[in-house]
Amino acid sequence: MTTENPATRSQRRIPDLGRHPAQASAISDGDVLAVHTRGLTKRYGPRTVVENLDIDIPAGVVAGLVGPNGAGKTTTLRMLLGLVRPSAGGGTVLGAPLTSPAQYLGRVGALIESPAFYPNLSGTRNLMVQATLGGLNPARIPALLERVDLAGRAQDLYRTYSLGMKQRLAIAAALLGEPALLILDEPTNGLDPAGIRDMRGLVRSLADDGPTVVISSHLLSEVQQACDWLVMIKDGRSVFQGSTAQLLASGGDELVLGCQHPADLPRLSDLLTRRGLHWARDGSRLRVSLLQLQAELEQAGGLSDQIAEINKAAMAEDLILIELTTTHASLEDQYETLMAADAR
Amino acid sequence: MIRSLRAELLKLRRPSIIYGAGGSAVALALLATIVTFTTAKARPPQVLRVAASLTTTLAQLAGSGGLSRGFSIAAGVLGLLVFVLFMTSVTTEYGLGTIRVMLIRQPARSRLLAGKLLALVCCVAAALLLAEVLSIGAAVALAHARGISTAAWFTGPGLRHAATDYANALITATCYGVTGAAIGVLVRSTPLALGLGIAWLGPVEHILQLSWSNAAKWLPGLLFNAIATGGTASSYQRALIFSIVFSLVALAIGAASFLRRDVST
Numbered sequence: 221m222t223t224e225n226p227a228t229r230s231q232r233r234i235p236d237l238g239r240h241p242a243q244a245s246a247i248s249d250g251d252v253l254a255v256h257t258r259g260l261t262k263r264y265g266p267r268t269v270v271e272n273l274d275i276d277i278p279a280g281v282v283a284g285l286v287g288p289n290g291a292g293k294t295t296t297l298r299m300l301l302g303l304v305r306p307s308a309g310g311g312t313v314l315g316a317p318l319t320s321p322a323q324y325l326g327r328v329g330a331l332i333e334s335p336a337f338y339p340n341l342s343g344t345r346n347l348m349v350q351a352t353l354g355g356l357n358p359a360r361i362p363a364l365l366e367r368v369d370l371a372g373r374a375q376d377l378y379r380t381y382s383l384g385m386k387q388r389l390a391i392a393a394a395l396l397g398e399p400a401l402l403i404l405d406e407p408t409n410g411l412d413p414a415g416i417r418d419m420r421g422l423v424r425s426l427a428d429d430g431p432t433v434v435i436s437s438h439l440l441s442e443v444q445q446a447c448d449w450l451v452m453i454k455d456g457r458s459v460f461q462g463s464t465a466q467l468l469a470s471g472g473d474e475l476v477l478g479c480q481h482p483a484d485l486p487r488l489s490d491l492l493t494r495r496g497l498h499w500a501r502d503g504s505r506l507r508v509s510l511l512q513l514q515a516e517l518e519q520a521g522g523l524s525d526q527i528a529e530i531n532k533a534a535m536a537e538d539l540i541l542i543e544l545t546t547t548h549a550s551l552e553d554q555y556e557t558l559m560a561a562d563a564r
Numbered sequence: 565m566i567r568s569l570r571a572e573l574l575k576l577r578r579p580s581i582i583y584g585a586g587g588s589a590v591a592l593a594l595l596a597t598i599v600t601f602t603t604a605k606a607r608p609p610q611v612l613r614v615a616a617s618l619t620t621t622l623a624q625l626a627g628s629g630g631l632s633r634g635f636s637i638a639a640g641v642l643g644l645l646v647f648v649l650f651m652t653s654v655t656t657e658y659g660l661g662t663i664r665v666m667l668i669r670q671p672a673r674s675r676l677l678a679g680k681l682l683a684l685v686c687c688v689a690a691a692l693l694l695a696e697v698l699s700i701g702a703a704v705a706l707a708h709a710r711g712i713s714t715a716a717w718f719t720g721p722g723l724r725h726a727a728t729d730y731a732n733a734l735i736t737a738t739c740y741g742v743t744g745a746a747i748g749v750l751v752r753s754t755p756l757a758l759g760l761g762i763a764w765l766g767p768v769e770h771i772l773q774l775s776w777s778n779a780a781k782w783l784p785g786l787l788f789n790a791i792a793t794g795g796t797a798s799s800y801q802r803a804l805i806f807s808i809v810f811s812l813v814a815l816a817i818g819a820a821s822f823l824r825r826d827v828s829t
Contacts, residue, residue, distance in 0.1 A: 295828075302671050303664055304826040322671040330668050336661030340580055353571035353676075354669035393665070 252279040254401050254432035255300060257311030257318070262295050262304060262456075269295045270456040272309065277434060277449060279400075282427045284447035284464070285436040286555065292456035293436040294333060297405050301330055314400055326354070329394030329431075330403040335386040339379035343370055343389050346378055347396065356396045364392040368422065384415040391422060402426060405436045420446050444468075444551035452558060459558050467554050473510040475527060476502075477534075478543030488539050495530070510546060568670055568679020569686075576687050585649050586691045592641055593695035594702050597634025601625065601706035626713045628722040632729040635699040639733035639792035642695070643740035644765065646688050650741035651757050653684060654748030658829050673823045681745060688737050696730050729794070735804070736792040739811040740765075743784060746818030752829065784810045 255277040262270040270292040277283045285293050298304040300313055302321025316323035337346040344361060351358040365374045368388035373381065381389065387407060394402055407423065408416045423446055427433045437443050443450065443464075450467055452460040460467065479488055482504045489506055492499045499506045510523070527544065534541050604620045625633060657663040670676045707714050716722050744761060751757040765785035773779040773786065780786040781802065787810065790803035 298826075298828065301664075301668055303667055304828060325668055325671050328668070332661075332664050332668075334661060336665050338575060338660065338662060340578055341575065345574065345578075349571045349574045350665060350669055352574055353567055353666060355567050 253277060253312070254279040254281075255283075255311070255313055255434065257300075257309060259309030260296065260299060260306055260311060260318075261308040262292070262299060263307040268456060270299070270306075270453075273453065273456065273458055275311070275451055275458065276461065277432060277451065279432050280430065281449040282423065282433045282435065282447045283449040283451060284443035285434060285451050285453065286440065286443055287438065287453040288559075289438060291453045293438075293453060294405055295456075296453070297330075297332060297403055297434070297436055300403065301325065301328065301332065303332070324401075326397060327400040328403065329397060329399035329401070330405075331387075331390040331394050331407060332403070332405045334409065335390035337378045337386070337389065337393075340377060342375045342377055343381070343385075343392075344374045346389065347393055350393050351396055354397055360396065360398075361392075364395055365389075367395075368392045369418075383410050384412070384418070387411065387415070387419060388422070391419075391426070395426070400431050402431050402433045403436075404433065406438075407435060408437065408439060408442055416442065440550070440552045440555055450551075452555065454559055464551070468548075468551065473546065473548050475508045475510055475530075476505050476543060476545050476547055477508070477530070477541060478505045480540040480542050484539050487537060488534060488541075491533055491537060491539070492530070495533070505543065565675040565679040565682070568676045569683045570679075571666075572680045572683030573686070576683065581687075585645070586687075586694065588645055589642055589691045589695045590698055592645065593635050593638045593699040596638035596641075597699045597702045598706065600634040600637055601703065601710060601712075604710070604712075622710070622712055625707065626716065628716045628719065629725045629729075630707070630712070630714075631700055631703060631717040631722050632696060632726040634703055635696045635726075635733065636729040636793060638695070638699070639729070639736055640789040642692065642733060643736040643788055643792060644762075646737040647740035647744035647761060647765065648758065649688070649744070650681075650684055651744035651748040651761055652754055653680070654745050655752060655754040655757050658752040659754055661829060663827055663829070667827060674819065677749075677819060677822050681742065684741060684745075685738055688741060689734055692730060692733050692737060696726065696733070700726065732791050732794060735807070736788050739784075739788045739791070739807045742811045742818075743814045746814035749818040749822045782806070 253276050255275055257273055257275045260270055260273040260275070261268065273292070273296060275296070285296065287293050295304060299306050299318065300311075302318075302325060306318065311318050313321075314324045314327055337343075338349070341349065343365065347361045347364070348358055350356070351361065362371065362374070365371045368391050370385060370388055370392065373385060378386070378389070387409075391404070391407070394404070404423065408419050411419060420442065423433060423435065435443065435447060448464050450461060450464050451458060477488060477492075479485055485501070485504065485506065489499055489501070492506065492508060497508050499508050501507075523546075527546075531541060531544055600620050604622050604625050606622050620633060624630060629636075657666065666676060667673065670679075704714060704717075706712075707717075744757075747761050748757050751760065769779065769783045769785045772783060780790065780799075784807065787803045787807045790799055791807055794800060
């Protein structure tokens with residue numbers, strides 16, 4: 221296993237981000253990284269769960285670790301938390317080497333898989349146990365319970381808590397040490413829609429306080445709303461990492477055009493071609509990438525102006541458009557595209 | 565290690581442990597004392613198949629060892645209780661997933677394990693002390709009821725005897741506990757650990773004893789029990805040395821597993 225220089229106490233800065241073109245422009249030379257791994261690998265016998273994983277998560281972002289079930293998300297987080305030893309590779313967390321978790325775990329709060337507490341102790345007592353074990357200040361416990369909206373049930377036994385309350389207690393526990401890095405593994409798992417909404421709000425408010433937040437999830441809509449940085453993994457390998465906005469902007473948004481008479485579609489496509497636009501036929505519609513359209517628009521005003529121009533040109537040629545809409549790609553669309561590309 | 569010890573004590577300081585495990589220890593000691601005093605005979609039984617160690621005479625109870633005789637008899641069973649307590653204390657951490665949280669809060673695994681074991685030993689020491697004190701109280705009351713003289717009890721030799729019985733019970737419990745914790749660390753599953761541990765220390769060792777005359781010199785459970793009962797001078801010394809060696813080996817294997825294995829539960 222390769223190791224990092226233990227003397228590197230400050231958070232690491234790296235210039236080159238490896239395989240994905242999107243990455244190189246996503247992190248600049250001077251970015252401080254909260255998590256950095258190179259060639260991280262975990263094998264259980266002949267089975268490789270995580271394979272040569274390179275991750276770079278800038279400090280201060282809310283990062284989503286995304287992938288299907290069994291992709292290696294939890295194993296990766298376990299390696300970051302010192303629970304599982306990497307079979308190969310290495311990296312740093314908050315500037316300290318993965319091989320010495322004691323150097324950084326004091327500044328890390330984590331919820332791994334499901335909330336884990338003692339069922340016969342109260343919420344407060346459970347947090348007391350963790351604070352004592354970690355050498356942390358127990359005076360913060362009431363405020364933390366207040367923050368996660370558990371103050372009213374603080375003295376009740378943990379076993380009487382609902383799943384949402386258990387998740388919130390786990391968040392409070394993760395915040396005990398005023399962490400610089402918060403790792404939340406599937407924090408919305410098993411929650412109802414209201415619980416998911418509350419958890420999303422809580423995570424956002426936590427991020428506002430400054431720590432880097434890493435959320436593992438397979439719920440893409442959640443990640444899209446909560447995360448500004450993405451690491452997508454599949455079969456233990458990274459298939460994308462970069463900013464969420466960048467990924468969403470990298471393709472998929474389209475202008476959709478439909479004619480009153482499908483027989484007019486060839487004329488409409490000619491019109492688009494004459495304007496230098498590439499189109500794709502989708503049944504009785506034509507689709508044009510908004511990225512392409514935007515590129516065309518560098519010298520031609522705004523997007524809406526360009527769309528209006530297309531509409532006017534179509535009317536001038538007696539083409540009646542019954543559909544002229546823009547569609548925005550969701551993270552799910554992009555995810556599917558990336559996963560499919562990786563499979564090929 | 566101190567943080568780990570204090571955290572463990574916080575967990576143990578709850579009604580189910582205090583009234584459950586502590587109460588069981590006290591109840592066993594009291595039961596053994598009551599049975600010992602109520603079944604004590606004037607003379608040793610003539611039936612040879614009755615093991616001498618299982619019978620108590622009124623004369624023995626009137627001696628300096630009578631004060632803690634009942635507690636001493638219970639010590640072996642108390643050891644088994646401690647074995648289960650230590651074992652489940654470890655396996656429950658894996659079952660609940662709290663081991664993850666503990667290791668994130670205290671990544672120095674050796675300190676975590678040492679603090680946990682030390683806290684458990686402290687609790688066991690306190691429970692045994694309480695059990696012996698209450699057992700002695702019951703012995704005094706039962707001695708009066710049966711007309712047994714207590715003149716030799718509260719003398720120097722009598723109190724030394726009681727202290728020795730306490731020390732033996734604590735050593736026995738610690739040996740049992742460490743072995744139980746080691747099995748818990750290795751197996752990580754409460755039902756499996758309990759099945760293996762209880763089966764070995766109970767039926768398996770006693771079946772082996774029936775067919776192997778030297779079983780009591782080598783098998784850990786029988787050796788631990790030999791410390792609890794005091795044994796003869798030579799058998800006690802051997803039992804003490806071998807029990808400590810067994811426990812240290814179990815601890816070393818358990819600790820090596822705890823330090824090196826991944827936590828993927």
